Amino acid sequence: MLLLSVLDLFEQDEIKSNLIELTSDLGELFARYWEQVMAFNRRGNLALPFFHLQGDGFWHLLPKRGKEDVLNSASQIRSLSRLEETVLGAWLDEALYELLGVPESRSFLRSILIETYFAPEMRGSLVERSAINHEAFLYSKELLGRRNEQAVRETLEWVEACRPTARDQGFRRALVIAYSHRCALCGLRVRTLDGHTVVDAAHIVPWSVNYDDRPANGMALCRTCHWTFDEGLLRVAPSYEIFASAQLRVASNLPGYLSSLEGRGIVRPSEEVYWPDLTSLQWHHKNIFRR
Numbered sequence: 659m660l661l662l663s664v665l666d667l668f669e670q671d672e673i674k675s676n677l678i679e680l681t682s683d684l685g686e687l688f689a690r691y692w693e694q695v696m697a698f699n700r701r702g703n704l705a706l707p708f709f710h711l712q713g714d715g716f717w718h719l720l721p722k723r724g725k726e727d728v729l730n731s732a733s734q735i736r737s738l739s740r741l742e743e744t745v746l747g748a749w750l751d752e753a754l755y756e757l758l759g760v761p762e763s764r765s766f767l768r769s770i771l772i773e774t775y776f777a778p779e780m781r782g783s784l785v786e787r788s789a790i791n792h793e794a795f796l797y798s799k800e801l802l803g804r805r806n807e808q809a810v811r812e813t814l815e816w817v818e819a820c821r822p823t824a825r826d827q828g829f830r831r832a833l834v835i836a837y838s839h840r841c842a843l844c845g846l847r848v849r850t851l852d853g854h855t856v857v858d859a860a861h862i863v864p865w866s867v868n869y870d871d872r873p874a875n876g877m878a879l880c881r882t883c884h885w886t887f888d889e890g891l892l893r894v895a896p897s898y899e900i901f902a903s904a905q906l907r908v909a910s911n912l913p914g915y916l917s918s919l920e921g922r923g924i925v926r927p928s929e930e931v932y933w934p935d936l937t938s939l940q941w942h943h944k945n946i947f948r949r
Protein backbone atom coordinates (compact mmCIF):
# COMPACT_ATOMS: atom_id res chain seq x y z
CA MET A 659 0.00 0.00 0.00
CA LEU A 660 2.93 2.34 0.65
CA LEU A 661 4.34 1.57 -2.80
CA LEU A 662 0.95 2.09 -4.45
CA SER A 663 0.81 5.50 -2.73
CA VAL A 664 4.33 6.31 -3.92
CA LEU A 665 3.32 5.38 -7.49
CA ASP A 666 0.42 7.84 -7.18
CA LEU A 667 2.82 10.59 -6.12
CA PHE A 668 4.95 9.89 -9.21
CA GLU A 669 1.76 9.98 -11.28
CA GLN A 670 0.98 13.42 -9.85
CA ASP A 671 4.50 14.60 -10.64
CA GLU A 672 5.01 15.38 -6.94
CA ILE A 673 8.34 13.58 -6.69
CA LYS A 674 11.00 15.74 -8.29
CA SER A 675 14.10 14.02 -6.95
CA ASN A 676 14.99 10.63 -5.56
CA LEU A 677 13.71 11.31 -2.06
CA ILE A 678 10.31 10.20 -0.82
CA GLU A 679 9.39 12.34 2.14
CA LEU A 680 6.87 11.75 4.91
CA THR A 681 4.39 14.31 3.64
CA SER A 682 0.72 14.53 4.53
CA ASP A 683 -0.06 13.85 0.84
CA LEU A 684 1.68 10.48 1.16
CA GLY A 685 -0.14 9.85 4.45
CA GLU A 686 -3.51 10.63 2.92
CA LEU A 687 -2.96 8.35 -0.09
CA PHE A 688 -1.80 5.53 2.18
CA ALA A 689 -4.89 5.99 4.38
CA ARG A 690 -7.16 5.77 1.33
CA TYR A 691 -5.64 2.46 0.20
CA TRP A 692 -5.81 1.20 3.76
CA GLU A 693 -9.50 2.05 4.08
CA GLN A 694 -10.14 0.29 0.79
CA VAL A 695 -8.97 -3.11 1.99
CA MET A 696 -8.77 -3.15 5.79
CA ALA A 697 -11.46 -3.30 8.47
CA PHE A 698 -12.79 0.08 9.57
CA ASN A 699 -11.72 -0.24 13.17
CA ARG A 700 -8.03 -0.75 12.38
CA ARG A 701 -6.00 2.37 11.70
CA GLY A 702 -3.06 1.99 9.34
CA ASN A 703 0.38 3.03 10.52
CA LEU A 704 2.48 4.47 7.72
CA ALA A 705 5.60 4.32 9.91
CA LEU A 706 5.70 0.52 9.79
CA PRO A 707 6.09 -0.03 6.02
CA PHE A 708 8.15 3.15 5.67
CA PHE A 709 10.70 1.73 8.08
CA HIS A 710 10.53 -1.99 7.29
CA LEU A 711 10.59 -1.73 3.50
CA GLN A 712 14.35 -1.27 3.95
CA GLY A 713 14.52 -5.05 4.30
CA ASP A 714 13.63 -5.47 0.61
CA GLY A 715 16.87 -3.89 -0.50
CA PHE A 716 15.62 -1.20 -2.91
CA TRP A 717 14.26 1.27 -0.33
CA HIS A 718 16.86 3.15 1.70
CA LEU A 719 16.26 5.52 4.59
CA LEU A 720 18.20 8.77 4.66
CA PRO A 721 18.95 9.81 8.25
CA LYS A 722 18.83 13.41 9.38
CA ARG A 723 22.16 14.93 10.29
CA GLY A 724 23.26 13.58 13.67
CA LYS A 725 20.65 10.79 13.61
CA GLU A 726 22.79 8.21 11.77
CA ASP A 727 23.47 6.15 14.90
CA VAL A 728 19.84 6.25 16.03
CA LEU A 729 18.74 4.93 12.64
CA ASN A 730 21.46 2.28 12.38
CA SER A 731 20.73 0.87 15.81
CA ALA A 732 16.93 0.89 15.50
CA SER A 733 15.38 -2.50 14.80
CA GLN A 734 12.02 -0.82 14.40
CA ILE A 735 10.42 2.63 14.55
CA ARG A 736 6.72 2.45 15.20
CA SER A 737 5.68 6.06 15.47
CA LEU A 738 5.52 8.62 12.69
CA SER A 739 6.76 11.44 14.90
CA ARG A 740 9.82 9.43 15.89
CA LEU A 741 10.43 8.46 12.26
CA GLU A 742 10.13 12.09 11.23
CA GLU A 743 12.67 13.12 13.88
CA THR A 744 15.09 10.52 12.55
CA VAL A 745 14.88 10.48 8.76
CA LEU A 746 14.62 12.97 5.90
CA GLY A 747 12.88 10.35 3.80
CA ALA A 748 13.59 7.29 1.70
CA TRP A 749 15.44 6.98 -1.59
CA LEU A 750 15.08 4.23 -4.17
CA ASP A 751 17.68 2.29 -6.12
CA GLU A 752 18.64 4.61 -8.96
CA ALA A 753 17.46 2.20 -11.69
CA LEU A 754 14.06 1.84 -10.05
CA TYR A 755 13.77 5.60 -9.61
CA GLU A 756 14.45 6.08 -13.34
CA LEU A 757 11.84 3.46 -14.25
CA LEU A 758 9.20 5.10 -12.08
CA GLY A 759 9.53 8.21 -14.19
CA VAL A 760 8.04 6.25 -17.12
CA PRO A 761 4.22 5.91 -17.12
CA GLU A 762 4.22 2.40 -18.68
CA SER A 763 6.64 1.10 -16.04
CA ARG A 764 4.51 2.54 -13.26
CA SER A 765 1.40 0.94 -14.59
CA PHE A 766 3.22 -2.41 -14.97
CA LEU A 767 4.59 -2.25 -11.42
CA ARG A 768 1.17 -1.30 -10.08
CA SER A 769 -0.41 -4.41 -11.62
CA ILE A 770 2.40 -6.64 -10.36
CA LEU A 771 2.05 -5.27 -6.80
CA ILE A 772 -1.70 -5.69 -6.79
CA GLU A 773 -1.62 -9.19 -8.25
CA THR A 774 1.21 -10.38 -6.01
CA TYR A 775 0.17 -9.05 -2.63
CA PHE A 776 -3.63 -8.82 -2.60
CA ALA A 777 -6.39 -11.40 -2.69
CA PRO A 778 -8.29 -11.63 -5.99
CA GLU A 779 -11.46 -10.09 -4.49
CA MET A 780 -9.55 -6.94 -3.48
CA ARG A 781 -7.73 -6.32 -6.75
CA GLY A 782 -10.54 -4.61 -8.63
CA SER A 783 -11.15 -2.06 -5.89
CA LEU A 784 -7.44 -1.24 -5.61
CA VAL A 785 -7.17 -0.61 -9.35
CA GLU A 786 -10.28 1.56 -9.05
CA ARG A 787 -8.78 3.42 -6.06
CA SER A 788 -5.64 4.27 -8.06
CA ALA A 789 -7.75 5.56 -10.93
CA ILE A 790 -9.88 7.67 -8.56
CA ASN A 791 -6.81 9.14 -6.84
CA HIS A 792 -5.45 10.18 -10.20
CA GLU A 793 -8.72 11.59 -11.47
CA ALA A 794 -9.28 13.49 -8.21
CA PHE A 795 -5.82 14.99 -8.45
CA LEU A 796 -6.42 16.15 -12.05
CA TYR A 797 -9.83 17.50 -11.11
CA SER A 798 -8.44 19.52 -8.19
CA LYS A 799 -5.80 20.97 -10.51
CA GLU A 800 -8.50 21.97 -12.96
CA LEU A 801 -10.54 23.62 -10.22
CA LEU A 802 -7.59 25.54 -8.83
CA GLY A 803 -6.29 26.51 -12.24
CA ARG A 804 -9.43 27.71 -14.01
CA ARG A 805 -10.30 31.27 -13.23
CA ASN A 806 -12.71 32.89 -15.64
CA GLU A 807 -16.33 32.09 -16.48
CA GLN A 808 -15.54 30.48 -19.83
CA ALA A 809 -12.94 28.21 -18.24
CA VAL A 810 -15.39 27.25 -15.51
CA ARG A 811 -17.96 26.21 -18.10
CA GLU A 812 -15.33 24.02 -19.74
CA THR A 813 -14.62 22.45 -16.36
CA LEU A 814 -18.31 21.67 -15.98
CA GLU A 815 -18.23 19.72 -19.24
CA TRP A 816 -15.16 17.92 -18.01
CA VAL A 817 -16.98 17.04 -14.77
CA GLU A 818 -19.45 14.84 -16.56
CA ALA A 819 -16.67 12.45 -17.52
CA CYS A 820 -15.42 12.31 -13.92
CA ARG A 821 -16.49 9.67 -11.37
CA PRO A 822 -18.53 11.20 -8.49
CA THR A 823 -16.07 9.88 -5.89
CA ALA A 824 -13.15 11.44 -7.77
CA ARG A 825 -15.06 14.71 -8.11
CA ASP A 826 -15.73 14.84 -4.34
CA GLN A 827 -12.15 13.97 -3.51
CA GLY A 828 -10.84 16.54 -6.03
CA PHE A 829 -13.15 19.31 -4.76
CA ARG A 830 -12.03 18.57 -1.23
CA ARG A 831 -8.36 18.63 -2.20
CA ALA A 832 -8.76 21.98 -4.01
CA LEU A 833 -10.52 23.65 -1.07
CA VAL A 834 -8.15 22.27 1.55
CA ILE A 835 -5.21 23.61 -0.47
CA ALA A 836 -6.86 26.99 -1.12
CA TYR A 837 -7.51 27.45 2.62
CA SER A 838 -4.23 25.83 3.77
CA HIS A 839 -6.15 23.37 5.97
CA ARG A 840 -7.76 26.20 7.98
CA CYS A 841 -11.47 26.46 8.82
CA ALA A 842 -12.86 29.57 7.09
CA LEU A 843 -15.25 30.33 9.97
CA CYS A 844 -13.45 29.57 13.23
CA GLY A 845 -9.85 29.49 11.97
CA LEU A 846 -9.11 26.06 13.43
CA ARG A 847 -6.22 24.23 11.76
CA VAL A 848 -5.24 20.73 12.91
CA ARG A 849 -3.33 18.20 10.84
CA THR A 850 -1.92 14.87 11.86
CA LEU A 851 1.38 13.56 10.55
CA ASP A 852 -0.44 10.84 8.63
CA GLY A 853 -2.40 13.35 6.59
CA HIS A 854 -5.69 13.69 8.46
CA THR A 855 -7.03 17.23 8.62
CA VAL A 856 -9.85 18.73 10.65
CA VAL A 857 -11.39 20.51 7.66
CA ASP A 858 -13.83 19.30 5.02
CA ALA A 859 -14.77 21.00 1.80
CA ALA A 860 -18.23 22.55 2.05
CA HIS A 861 -20.28 23.80 -0.87
CA ILE A 862 -21.99 27.16 -0.30
CA VAL A 863 -24.68 26.42 -2.89
CA PRO A 864 -25.06 22.62 -2.79
CA TRP A 865 -23.76 20.63 -5.75
CA SER A 866 -27.23 19.29 -6.44
CA VAL A 867 -28.53 22.84 -7.05
CA ASN A 868 -26.08 24.20 -9.62
CA TYR A 869 -23.25 21.65 -10.09
CA ASP A 870 -20.75 24.35 -9.17
CA ASP A 871 -17.45 22.98 -7.87
CA ARG A 872 -15.49 26.21 -8.26
CA PRO A 873 -13.44 26.87 -5.12
CA ALA A 874 -15.35 30.18 -4.91
CA ASN A 875 -18.54 28.20 -4.33
CA GLY A 876 -16.98 26.49 -1.32
CA MET A 877 -15.13 26.95 1.93
CA ALA A 878 -12.90 24.67 3.96
CA LEU A 879 -14.78 24.15 7.23
CA CYS A 880 -14.17 22.10 10.37
CA ARG A 881 -16.85 19.52 11.17
CA THR A 882 -18.72 21.73 13.65
CA CYS A 883 -18.71 24.82 11.45
CA HIS A 884 -19.68 22.72 8.42
CA TRP A 885 -22.75 21.38 10.17
CA THR A 886 -23.63 24.80 11.61
CA PHE A 887 -23.32 26.47 8.19
CA ASP A 888 -25.31 23.76 6.38
CA GLU A 889 -28.01 24.00 9.06
CA GLY A 890 -28.28 27.74 8.38
CA LEU A 891 -27.20 28.75 11.89
CA LEU A 892 -24.31 30.85 10.59
CA ARG A 893 -23.99 32.90 7.43
CA VAL A 894 -21.32 34.98 5.76
CA ALA A 895 -22.28 38.52 4.70
CA PRO A 896 -21.01 40.17 1.49
CA SER A 897 -18.50 41.99 3.73
CA TYR A 898 -17.21 38.48 4.69
CA GLU A 899 -18.38 39.04 8.27
CA ILE A 900 -20.02 36.13 10.09
CA PHE A 901 -23.60 36.48 11.30
CA ALA A 902 -25.33 34.04 13.63
CA SER A 903 -28.98 33.10 13.47
CA ALA A 904 -31.14 34.05 16.45
CA GLN A 905 -31.66 30.30 16.94
CA LEU A 906 -27.95 29.91 17.56
CA ARG A 907 -27.85 32.86 19.97
CA VAL A 908 -30.57 31.43 22.21
CA ALA A 909 -29.08 27.94 22.42
CA SER A 910 -27.58 27.45 25.85
CA ASN A 911 -25.32 24.45 25.26
CA LEU A 912 -23.08 25.81 22.50
CA PRO A 913 -19.35 25.33 22.41
CA GLY A 914 -18.09 28.78 23.44
CA TYR A 915 -16.27 29.48 20.23
CA LEU A 916 -19.37 29.26 18.04
CA SER A 917 -21.07 32.13 19.84
CA SER A 918 -17.91 34.22 19.62
CA LEU A 919 -17.85 34.05 15.80
CA GLU A 920 -20.60 36.66 15.32
CA GLY A 921 -19.17 39.82 13.78
CA ARG A 922 -15.78 38.30 13.06
CA GLY A 923 -14.36 38.15 9.54
CA ILE A 924 -13.86 34.79 7.87
CA VAL A 925 -10.45 33.40 7.01
CA ARG A 926 -9.99 33.94 3.28
CA PRO A 927 -7.57 32.18 0.93
CA SER A 928 -4.53 34.21 -0.02
CA GLU A 929 -5.69 34.19 -3.66
CA GLU A 930 -8.67 36.45 -4.14
CA VAL A 931 -10.08 34.35 -6.99
CA TYR A 932 -10.94 31.62 -4.44
CA TRP A 933 -12.78 33.93 -2.02
CA PRO A 934 -16.42 32.98 -1.51
CA ASP A 935 -18.58 34.15 -4.37
CA LEU A 936 -21.05 36.86 -3.31
CA THR A 937 -23.88 35.35 -5.39
CA SER A 938 -23.38 31.99 -3.69
CA LEU A 939 -23.37 33.63 -0.24
CA GLN A 940 -26.57 35.47 -1.13
CA TRP A 941 -28.19 32.19 -2.20
CA HIS A 942 -27.23 30.62 1.13
CA HIS A 943 -28.61 33.63 3.04
CA LYS A 944 -31.91 33.45 1.19
CA ASN A 945 -32.42 29.68 1.08
CA ILE A 946 -30.59 28.10 4.01
CA PHE A 947 -30.03 30.68 6.75
CA ARG A 948 -32.51 30.54 9.62
CA ARG A 949 -33.81 34.05 10.15
Ligand SMILES: [Zn+2]
Binds near residue numbers: 841845880881
Ligand atom coordinates in the same frame (compact mmCIF):
# COMPACT_ATOMS: atom_id res chain seq x y z
ZN1 LIG B 1 -14.58 25.76 12.30
